[in-house]
Amino acid sequence: MIRVVKRASVPEKLATAGVDATQRFCQEHDSGKREFAFDKNLYGHKTVKDAMVEDQFGKCCFCERKVGSDSDVEHFRPKSSVCQESHADRLTPGYYWLVYDWDNLFVCCRQCNQWFKRDFFPLRDATQRARSHHDNLALESPLLIHPTQDDAEAFIGWRDDVPYPINNSEQARHTLEILQLRKEDRPPQHHGDLQATRRDHLQLLQSLCDILQLAPTVEVEFQARDLLARMQSNQEVFAAMTRAFCAARGIA
Numbered sequence: 591m592i593r594v595v596k597r598a599s600v601p602e603k604l605a606t607a608g609v610d611a612t613q614r615f616c617q618e619h620d621s622g623k624r625e626f627a628f629d630k631n632l633y634g635h636k637t638v639k640d641a642m643v644e645d646q647f648g649k650c651c652f653c654e655r656k657v658g659s660d661s662d663v664e665h666f667r668p669k670s671s672v673c674q675e676s677h678a679d680r681l682t683p684g685y686y687w688l689v690y691d692w693d694n695l696f697v698c699c700r701q702c703n704q705w706f707k708r709d710f711f712p713l714r715d716a717t718q719r720a721r722s723h724h725d726n727l728a729l730e731s732p733l734l735i736h737p738t739q740d741d742a743e744a745f746i747g748w749r750d751d752v753p754y755p756i757n758n759s760e761q762a763r764h765t766l767e768i769l770q771l772r773k774e775d776r777p778p779q780h781h782g783d784l785q786a787t788r789r790d791h792l793q794l795l796q797s798l799c800d801i802l803q804l805a806p807t808v809e810v811e812f813q814a815r816d817l818l819a820r821m822q823s824n825q826e827v828f829a830a831m832t833r834a835f836c837a838a839r840g841i842a
């Protein structure tokens with residue numbers, strides 16, 4: 591997981607139809623309604639999704655794999671219902687007033703969204719949860735790392751291809767646990783090959799590291815160093831893991 595930097599300009603669909611629909615939801619809520627008709631074609635409109643994919647370099651906001659055409663739109667604060675933990679009651683409605691909120695939307699792989707994140711949004715103090723658009727979100731202290739507001743790499747460290755909570759961070763522990771990002775966590779049938787893909791990536795990094803040390807020619811060393819540098823950029827898969835790997839070995 592890396593920090594996502596989203597464009598400041600809200601996609602037009604959200605700024606127009608999204609704002610109108612949100613106002614309707616708020617009015618409906620104040621009239622006593624508790625179920626809302628969310629429009630997937632609005633928060634998942636091609637222009638909205640394209641903007642997210644571009645800002646996230648085509649990667650899932652949680653596991654950093656490339657997302658394909660089957661990617662989901664993730665509502666960080668869940669839209670229909672919300673759950674503090676697996677054995678807790680499911681609260682409805684969810685954060686209906688943030689369904690078309692640009693800051694609440696991310697592109698995410700189907701496994702992370704539908705199998706793990708689902709409607710979980712734990713808070714340090716669940717009594718402070720905002721239950722309507724009248725409540726103050728700033729009073730919430732989320733236990734999940736926010737893809738844009740938090741720097742994920744300050745919370746999650748890496749031992750080769752296994753992420754761990756830095757300083758036993760509570761947010762990192764919850765994020766790793768709910769998203770099941772540690773390789774021993776994801777059940778094989780639900781794995782969606784995250785473990786295998788990360789292991790392949792680690793092997794590639796180790797091979798490049800070996801080439802650097804053997805350095806048969808200056809040209810080969812340059813190419814290996816150049817490739818390792820490029821693999822650390824935000825555009826690449828598993829950038830956080832790659833940066834931690836290189837930092838641990840003193841590779842720039």
Ligand SMILES: [Zn+2]
Binds near residue numbers: 653655701
């Ligand atoms: Zn994912």
